[in-house]
Amino acid sequence: MLEKKSNIILRYILLIIIAFFFLSPLIWIIIQSLKSYFDTIAIPPKILFKPTLSNYVTVFAKTGFTKSFLDSLFVTIGSVVICLLIGTPFGYVLSRFEFKGKSDIGFFILSTRMLPPIVIIVPFIRLFAKLHLIDTYWGVILGHILLNIALIVWMTKGFFDGISKEIEEAARIDGCSLIKTLIKIVIPLALPGIISTAILSFLFSWNDLLFALTLSSFKVKTIPVFMASEFVGYLAVNWGALSAAGVVAIIPTTIFIILVQKHIVKGLTFGAIK
C-alpha cells in the first residue's frame, strides 16, 4: 500500500515542469505587456525591469483596438445567438423524435466540424462579393455560424438527453402544446447546459482568425485580425503593445473556460465523452 515518498515527489516535480511549459507563454506575454518599448527589445531579454502600463494606454488610446473589441463582440454574440436559435431546436429533435432522415441530418451537421473552413471560404469570397456581404458584420457572422453549429446541436442534444421525459409528458397531459412544453418546461430545465454551450461557442468564434481575415478586415476587423495585421509591420514589431492587446484579447476566454470547466470534455468531444 505504501508508495515510496520519493516516487510521489518525482511525479510532482515532473508535473510542475510540464505546468511551467504550458504557463510560460502566458507569463511571458504578461511580462512583455508591462515593459517599456526599449525593455522589450533589450538584448539579452530582461527579466527584471520597471513595469509600466503605457502599452495598455497605447492600445486603447491610439489604435483602433477598442473598435476591434466591439467588432469582435458584435460578430461573436450575433453568430452565437443565431446558432442557438436554429441549432437548439434541432438538438431537441435529435434527442426526442425519430423520423426518417433525422440521423443523416445529424451526421451531416457533425461533418461541418470536420471540414477545413478554407474550403467553404473560397466560394464565399465570390458569393459574398456579389451579395455585398464582404467586409460587413453579416458576412463574418454567416461564416461563424458554420464554425459553431455542430457544437451547438450536439452539445445541447446531450443536455436534452439528461432531462427526463416524464416531466414533458405530464405537461402534455395538462394540455400544454408541444411548443409551449418546449419553451416553458424543457428549455428552462436545460438552460444551464445551453449557457455553457453558448460560452464555449463564444470562445471559438472570438478566437477565429480565418473567417474574419478572409471575409472582412477593413471596415470590420475582429481582434484576431487586428492582432495579425496591426502590430506586425515590415520593419519592426511593437512587442509591448502587441502583448498588451494579446492580454486583453485572452482575458474573456480565459475566464470563460474556467467557468465551463465542468462541461469542457462534453463540449470538446461533442458529447461523445460524458
Place this chain on the structure above:
Amino acid sequence: MSTLSRVERRFAYRLTLPIVIVLFCLLIFPLAYSVFISTQSSVGGLEELKFVGLKNYIELLRSKIFLNSIKNTVLFVVSTVIITIVLGFFVALLLNSIKKGVKIFRIIFILPLAIAPVVVGLTWGMMLNPIYGIVNHILDTLNLPVSGWATEIKTALITIILIDTWQWTPFIITILYAGMQMLPKESYEAGKMDGVNKFQEIIYITIPLLKPIFIIGLIFRFMDAFKSFDVIYAITKGGPGHATETLVVRAYLESLSFHRLEMGAVIGVFLLIVTFIITKISLKYMPK
C-alpha cells in the same frame, strides 16, 4: 422511441427546417459553386470566367509547390497527432496518480485551449525570436546550441509542430484524465490479484479500457491539425520559402494573395474529398 403522431411529426419537422435551410444556403450551395469555380479560368478577371474543364486540376497535380504542401501537411499532421497523444497520455497518467493539487493542475492544463491561436502564434514568435527571444537566451546561457526556429527553412515546420503541441496537448490531457476517472476499480483490483506491476497495468488495463477515448482524441486531433491555419499564418505565413505551407495555407495564398480563386477551389475540392473519407472512417469507429 415510439412512432410519432401527426402533430408530433409536424412539430419535429418545423424545428428541423430552419437548420436545413441555413445549411443548404451556407454549405451545399457554396460547395457546389466551388466545384464550378474549379473548372473555370479567371485569367480575364473574375467577371469573365471561362470554362477550362480539368485544366486547373492537371496544372495543380503537376505543380511542385502543391506536392510540397501535401508533404508538409502529412508531416505536420502525423507528428503533432502522435506527439500530443503520447505526451497527453503521459501527463494524464501523472495527474491521475497524485492526490493533492489536482484541481490547480487541471486548470493550468486547460488554459492553452482558451487562447486565440493568433495570440499563441505571436507570443511564441516573440519567445522564439532568434535575436530578442527569451528561449535562445536561456539556451545560450546554458551553453546549449541556439536555433533560428521559425525563421529557418530547416526548423520552421518543427517549430510550428512544437507550438501546436503546446496548444492541443491539453485537449488530450483533459479527455484522457476524465476517462481515467471513470474506469472501473474492479479491473485494477483484479490486476493486483494477478500480481501485475505498474507498467503492465498501464499496458494491459488502462490503455484497452481507454480505447474509445483514444479514438475520439485521434479523430478530433487529426481534423484540427488538418484544418490548422491561424498559428501558421500568425508566425510564418507559409514561409520561409514554402517550408510551412500546408494545403490549407496554400489554398489561402492561391485565393487571397494571388487572386487565383479557381486554384483555391481546386485545392478545396481536394480537401473536401479527404474530409469526406476521414468523416466516413471516423463515423465507423466513433464509439456511440
